[in-house]
Amino acid sequence: MKPAPFAYHAPRRLEEALALLGALPEAKLLAGGQSLIPMMNFRLARPQHLVDLARVDGLASIRAVGERIEIGAMTRQAAVETSAVVRDGCPLLVDALRHVGHYASRTRGTIGGSLAHADPASELPVVASALDAELVVAGPGVTRVVAPAEFFRAPLTVALDRREILTAVSFARIGPRVGWGFTELNRRHGGFAIVCVAAVLEVDGAGRCTKAAVALGGVAGVPVRSAGAEAGLLGHPLDDRRIDAAAAAVAGDIDPGSDLHASAEYRREMAQAFTRRALVQARGRFQEGR
């Protein structure tokens, strides 16, 4: 099918984009279009106005800022995947991006679009959750910074007002003594996740775990941080027994649903298996010094 008619706006500055959102209640933001345009082609979305962010100055950049990597919302996924700054400072993001659709969708799809779209089976919200992302949101006259736990509200629903724009996101840098893992189960390469897991582990000189983040996607409406798995690792050496127990603890923190791709039971089993693999990956990277 073809999209319903709309008026197209291509502002050059962020203030103009915000003014358009304020003046046009029926407007929707257009980023890479890789989720919005399919919905418009099927007339699941029929916005009367589209405000294209592609020509807005200053929204597509990648910068290392202190202990964080800051990425503009309109940075294309493919540009992030191939960035030396990101590969060096945030390799978990590169690993996860290779699972986001296909190269020909990543050349247009953006970082901000994926986070704002918040598909419960998408990878970037899980990485944002594991790496304590800071989401920068511009609204009329104010800018605020939102944490993932507050940003992701429900499937396809984020804490953005109709007049607000996600302008950037920053991720904690993966420093020395930190290992990371990303694992995903899906039916076909490039498909949405049945289950995906991002794990980040930090250890001290004695090999004891000093920080643990275990985030899962596909098992709830929003990314889930497994408090059970993290508590089971903190303060302990990362031996197989600890990792097995932490992976098993994930079951207590999730309440997955059934759909045509997988039953709840299968998702629960796979969440544990893929957490285990992500933790083993993270530990291996630390031991090898990457």
Added chain:
Amino acid sequence: MDTCLVRMRVNGRPVEREVPARKLLSDFLREDAGALGVNVGCEQGVCGSCTVLVDGVPARACLAFAVQVDGAEIRTVEGLTTDGSLHPLQQAFHDHHALQCGFCTPGMIITAYDFLARHPRPSIAEIREALSGNLCRCTGYQQIVEAVQDAARLGAVPEGGER
């Protein structure tokens, strides 16, 4: 404001039209630029048959409005042939019987072209991953992978692509 003036170069030829904002790039290329090699299968980004190069970068033509890529340089499968003779990559598809109905072929070839320009010496696993976003309902993929492998061996696509 529902129509927009859109200018592009399609396979080297300038095209300029006043079109509705809702006109997809795939429809613009077929209807306004005469590039009928842009095949439209699913219109939801899944099948890959509409893949074209936008400023040298592969994209789904069904997931962009023409107006979004105003000013771009587009290359479709037609743009690979010179003086009516097949590009070496197209020739490899021919030689390996890498098509049956041919519907997926333009998207496969554009995808493979871009992939080989970035990865001149790929492994079979890398070829399969690169083509995983393009569906073929006829061939079973084996011959397509072989054609791309052979094209790589013959250096059919120069590193960085042709200028």
